[in-house]
Amino acid sequence: MTTQNKDMTCTIICWMIGVLLGALTAAGLMVVGWSFLQGAFMGVVAWLIVGGALSIMVCGQGGRPQGRVEALQAEMAEARARVQGGAPTPSAAPAPTVPAMATGVVKPSTPLAGEAELASRKGTWTYSNGASDATPATADKPATLSAARDGGADDLKKIKGVGPKLEGVLNSMGFYHFDQVAAWTEAELAWVDENLEGFKGRASRDEWVAQAKLLAGGGETEFSKRVDEGDVYDT
Numbered sequence: 714m715t716t717q718n719k720d721m722t723c724t725i726i727c728w729m730i731g732v733l734l735g736a737l738t739a740a741g742l743m744v745v746g747w748s749f750l751q752g753a754f755m756g757v758v759a760w761l762i763v764g765g766a767l768s769i770m771v772c773g774q775g776g777r778p779q780g781r782v783e784a785l786q787a788e789m790a791e792a793r794a795r796v797q798g799g800a801p802t803p804s805a806a807p808a809p810t811v812p813a814m815a816t817g818v819v820k821p822s823t824p825l826a827g828e829a830e831l832a833s834r835k836g837t838w839t840y841s842n843g844a845s846d847a848t849p850a851t852a853d854k855p856a857t858l859s860a861a862r863d864g865g866a867d868d869l870k871k872i873k874g875v876g877p878k879l880e881g882v883l884n885s886m887g888f889y890h891f892d893q894v895a896a897w898t899e900a901e902l903a904w905v906d907e908n909l910e911g912f913k914g915r916a917s918r919d920e921w922v923a924q925a926k927l928l929a930g931g932g933e934t935e936f937s938k939r940v941d942e943g944d945v946y947d948t
Contacts, residue, residue: 723772731764853900857887867891871937874919894925
């Protein structure tokens, strides 16, 4: 018996059972006092409900056995696998070979004009903007003396912040007199601050220029008075 015949047989049996139960339902209702039409109507309803329910539960959706549905799904999966297995698998196209880029420096086939001259000067040329080549370390250096004037050096220790050792440093740099220190500009003062070995920044911090101006004019400071009185340095 073919599958289609089996499906038809299952459906017929289910609906026959529904007819039988519908007839029994109609007869039973008429026995208890229902009219013929009422009993027949309820019998038809019972037949439709029972027959349809049995067809779905026993034979499957739409009157087909549930097992057949699963079988059809399996056959479809098998057919799909055969189609995929038999079809040629497209192979990936080989990637185009890109020629490797040449490394190194590309040189012209013939020398360019002036190339030899530039090659000979390579590494020796420097940029100059026309400004003076003097650096701040020398451009702002104050005027100095090779030795003290005929009258002798001033006692630079009267400037607060200048001790015996620092006085020697100043003399070695060419500074011997109050008027020299008093004449320092801001730039020159910065130069001195930077070049006082071991005492950088002392000239600005202790205001040497202001003290030197007063002392160069013949004035005195509280500190210079103490130096004159011998209260600061041992004589």
